[in-house]
Amino acid sequence: MRTLRALGAAGAAALLTATAATAAPSPPPPPKPLLTDAQVDKAVARLDQTVRDMMRRTGVPGVSVAVVHQDKVVHLQGFGLRRTGESAMVGPDTVFQIASLSKPVSSTVVAGTLTTADEWDRHTDLPGFALKDPWVTDHVSTADLFSHRSGLPDHAGDLLEDLGYDQAYILDHLRLEPLSPFRASYAYTNFGFTAAAEAVARTKGASWQKLAEDTLFKPAGMTHTSTEFSAFENAPDRAATHVKNPDGTWSPRYVRDPDAQSPAGGVSSNARDMSRWLRLQLAEGALDGKRIVPADTLARTHLPEIVSQAPSPPQNHTSFYGLGWNVSYDDAGRLRLSHSGAFDLGANTNVTMLPLEELGIVVLTNGAPVGLADAVALDFFDFAEHGKPTTDWLALAGALYEQLAAVGRSPTDYAHPPASAQPAQDSAAYTGSYDSPYYGKATVTADDKGALTLSLGPKPERYPLTHYDGDTFSFETGGENAVGRSGVTFSDGTLRVEYLDTNHLGTFTQQ
Numbered sequence: 217m218r219t220l221r222a223l224g225a226a227g228a229a230a231l232l233t234a235t236a237a238t239a240a241p242s243p244p245p246p247p248k249p250l251l252t253d254a255q256v257d258k259a260v261a262r263l264d265q266t267v268r269d270m271m272r273r274t275g276v277p278g279v280s281v282a283v284v285h286q287d288k289v290v291h292l293q294g295f296g297l298r299r300t301g302e303s304a305m306v307g308p309d310t311v312f313q314i315a316s317l318s319k320p321v322s323s324t325v326v327a328g329t330l331t332t333a334d335e336w337d338r339h340t341d342l343p344g345f346a347l348k349d350p351w352v353t354d355h356v357s358t359a360d361l362f363s364h365r366s367g368l369p370d371h372a373g374d375l376l377e378d379l380g381y382d383q384a385y386i387l388d389h390l391r392l393e394p395l396s397p398f399r400a401s402y403a404y405t406n407f408g409f410t411a412a413a414e415a416v417a418r419t420k421g422a423s424w425q426k427l428a429e430d431t432l433f434k435p436a437g438m439t440h441t442s443t444e445f446s447a448f449e450n451a452p453d454r455a456a457t458h459v460k461n462p463d464g465t466w467s468p469r470y471v472r473d474p475d476a477q478s479p480a481g482g483v484s485s486n487a488r489d490m491s492r493w494l495r496l497q498l499a500e501g502a503l504d505g506k507r508i509v510p511a512d513t514l515a516r517t518h519l520p521e522i523v524s525q526a527p528s529p530p531q532n533h534t535s536f537y538g539l540g541w542n543v544s545y546d547d548a549g550r551l552r553l554s555h556s557g558a559f560d561l562g563a564n565t566n567v568t569m570l571p572l573e574e575l576g577i578v579v580l581t582n583g584a585p586v587g588l589a590d591a592v593a594l595d596f597f598d599f600a601e602h603g604k605p606t607t608d609w610l611a612l613a614g615a616l617y618e619q620l621a622a623v624g625r626s627p628t629d630y631a632h633p634p635a636s637a638q639p640a641q642d643s644a645a646y647t648g649s650y651d652s653p654y655y656g657k658a659t660v661t662a663d664d665k666g667a668l669t670l671s672l673g674p675k676p677e678r679y680p681l682t683h684y685d686g687d688t689f690s691f692e693t694g695g696e697n698a699v700g701r702s703g704v705t706f707s708d709g710t711l712r713v714e715y716l717d718t719n720h721l722g723t724f725t726q727q
Contacts, residue, residue: 247548247549247550247551247572248548248572249572249573250548250550250573250601251570251573251575251600251601253285255600255601255603256285256290256573256575256600257290258599258600258603259596259597259599259600260283260285260290260291262599263281263283263291263293263592263596264293264295266592266595266596266599267279267281267293267295267592268295270588270591270592270610271295271296271588273610274583274586274587274588274610274614275460275464275465275466275583276296276458276466276564276581276582276583276586276588277296277297277298277299277300277458277466277582277583278294278295278296278297278298278306278310278455278581278582278583279294279295279296279306279579279580279581279582279588279589279592280293280294280295280306280307280308280310280312280455280486280487280579280580280581281293281294281295281487281577281578281579281580281592282308282487282488282490282491282494282577282578283491283575283576283577283596284491284494284495284498284574284575284576284577285573285574285575286574286575287495287498287499287574289491289495292308292487292488292491293308293487294306294307294308294310294487298310298453298454298455298456298582299455299456299458299468299582300458300465300466300467300468304453306455306582307453308486308487308488309440309453309486309487309488310453310454310455310486310487311440311448311451311453311454311455311484311485311486312454312455312484312485312486312563312565312580312581312582313448313455313457313472313474313483313484313559313563314483314484314485314490314557314563314565314580315474315481315557315558315559315563315564315565316406316480316481316555316556316557316558316565317483317555317556317557317565317566317567317578318443318478318479318480318481318482318483318557319362319409319479319480319481319540319541319555320497320517320540320541320553320555320567321428321432321441321483321485321493321540322409322413322428322443322479322480322483322540323362323517323539323540323541324432324493324496324497324509324514324517324540325413325427325428325431325432325479326358326362326412326413326416326539327501327509327510327513327514327516327517327539328431328432328501328508328509328510328513328514329416329420329427329431330510330513331510331513332510332512332513333512333513333515333516335358335513336357336358336359336362336513336516336539337357337358337359338357338358339354339355339356339357340356340357340358340360340361340411340412340415341415341419342387342411342412342414342415342418343418344384344387344388345387345388345390345391345411345415346390346391347366347367347368347390347391347393347395348391348392348393348394348395349367349395349398352366352367352395352398353391355398356398357412358412358415358416359516359521359539360398360399360412361405361408361409361411361412362409362412362413362517362521362539362540363402363521363522363537363538363539364402364403364404364405364408364409364522364524364537365398365399365400365401365402365521365522365537366395366398366405366408367395367396367397367398367399367401367403368390368393368395368396368403368405368407368408369393369394369395369396369403369405369718369719370403370404370405371403371404371405371406371697372390372393372403372405372407372408372719373386373387373389373390373393373405373406373407373477374406374407374477374696374697375655375697375715375716376389376654376655377407377476377477377696378694378695378696378697378698379655379672379673379674379676379677379695380673380674380675380676380677381476381656381673381674382476382674383407383410383414383475383476383477383478385674386407386476387407387410387411387414389653389654390407390408390411392653392654392721393719393721394719394720399522402522402523402524402537406477406480406481407476407477407480409477409479409480409540410476410477410478410479410480413479413480414479424443424478424479425442425443425444425478428443431509432493432508432509433489435503435506435508436492436493436496436503436508437489437492437503437504438485438489438492438493439489440485440486440488440489441483441484441485441486441489441490441493442483442484442485443478443479443482443483444475444478444482445473445474445475445482445484447484448484451484453486454484455580455582456468456562456582457470457471457472457559457561457562457563457582457584458562458582458583458584459560459561459562459583459584460583460584460586466583468562469562470561470562471561472559472561472562472563472696474559481557481559485580486580487578487580490567490578490580491578494567494569494576494577494578496508496509497514497553497569497571497576498569498571498574498575498576500514500515501513501514516539517538517539517540517541518538518541518543518551518553518571519538519539519543520536520537520538520543521536521537521538521539522536522537523535523536524536524537524542538553540555541553541554541555542554542555550570550572550573551570551571551572552568552569552570553567553568553569553571554566554567554568554569554593555567556585556589556590557589558584558585558617559584559585559696560584560585560696560697560698561584561695561696562582562583562584563581563582563583563584564581564583564584564585564586564587564588564589564590565578565579565580565581565589566578566579566589566590566592566593567579567593568593568594568596568597570597575597575600577592577593577596577597579592579593585617586614586617587609587610587611587612587613587614587615587616587617588610588613590609590613591609591610591612591613591614594609594613595609595610624697624699624715624718625699625700626699626700626701626702626703626714626715628684628690628703630682630684630690630701630702630703631701633683633684633685634685637684637685637686638685638686639686640683640686640687640689641687642666643662643666643667643668644662645706646660646662646668646687646706646711647660647661647662647668648660648726648727649726649727650710650711650724650725650726650727651724651725651727652721652722652723652724652725653721654721654722655672655673655713655716655721655722655724656672656673656674657676658670658671658672658711658713658724659671659676660681660711667680667681668680668681668689669681670691670704670713672713677694677695679691679692679693679694681704684703687705687706687707688703688704688705688706689703689704689705689706690702690703690704691704693715699715702714702715709725709726710723710724710725710726711723711724711726712724
């Protein structure tokens, strides 16, 4: 999810919510519901046109939306195509990959396994998982990892997933990642979150999918929701993932298999199932008169655990992260919960709730993030509150995603070597096997014309190298976290891969 690398897949919702809501006064006055039924009805009546307008502006092929108010599903609608080039339409039962919207779903699963809210603070004990500091390893809890305050760096492990490593390898190698201050720093980590969820499943003697099914999906009647990619892939009514082409059209060019980080990003679902989950959330863990999740263990997920965005001028807004949720408070002191999900390979989702108003919306799309999912939700609440949108939310959200998309790109323009570029050595000076304790084996080979190829990962993934200057080459990165062209520099028996070296783990030693 490279577009959200700076803030995580929660980041868009966190920043955009902060734009729309300020930190609560301390102590806040007792909030009261402000929205009337008429206001909500007008916002719902306008919603279809809003979605269609934003689809027209962005070209996103398919969208599905659900709105819940006062324990009723007041809107459930699909729009557009499941897959470009085909005629099948999106409906309320079309299954989407929901990306990091999986996190609040997974926190609901864990809440359903606990008997008291204090159990969130239990130590995370999972074979093959440790952090660099043994003391932190011995004290890190489910709550620490679900709120991204373990000290792991931003998106730790995601690049290993891109290279094809499995969950076991990735969790085992997080011990090599540098740590920021424990419980005093926020950094969004899919695999820290995943480790905690898998540890909970292990204590229950079940796989994560089995735990999710038995604890939430079956009891809540979420019949088309799964944590396994195979379930999405085999769903007859599913929305293919799409990316935007240079000419502005959209194509289903990639497949995103998120099984390695299933609790953090691997859920697939449809708007109908998600509306049932929204009802459960807004009814404090009950659904259709039946208690599904204990009220107090679920309520804990809605509390601030760590500051995710500190106040900054000119608006001085603050955002927090709870247990799988962005948490904020508006000017009236009302709690606002939200989360974005994004796959650069073709999905973008959003959930936003005002529990005091018993109002929530979920937006699922089958296009790479351009702001539509977040903007639909923000526009909906803005219109309900003010009778009109107070800003162009699509323009704002789209600009934010463009800004985040630039994060991690190399400052070097590898497409244009300098005029003073030095020639490369003979290809034999670079070929051979290299090793990194974190990224494993790298191999550089040359064809009969001397052209070099870099191979990384267990499959491996192969990247043709293009000469840039002297002993520096470049290649086009791939996968969910691709950042355009990145550099490869050979020096004294080492190979440094620029985009893998953010945390100083991307230097390989020749064997």
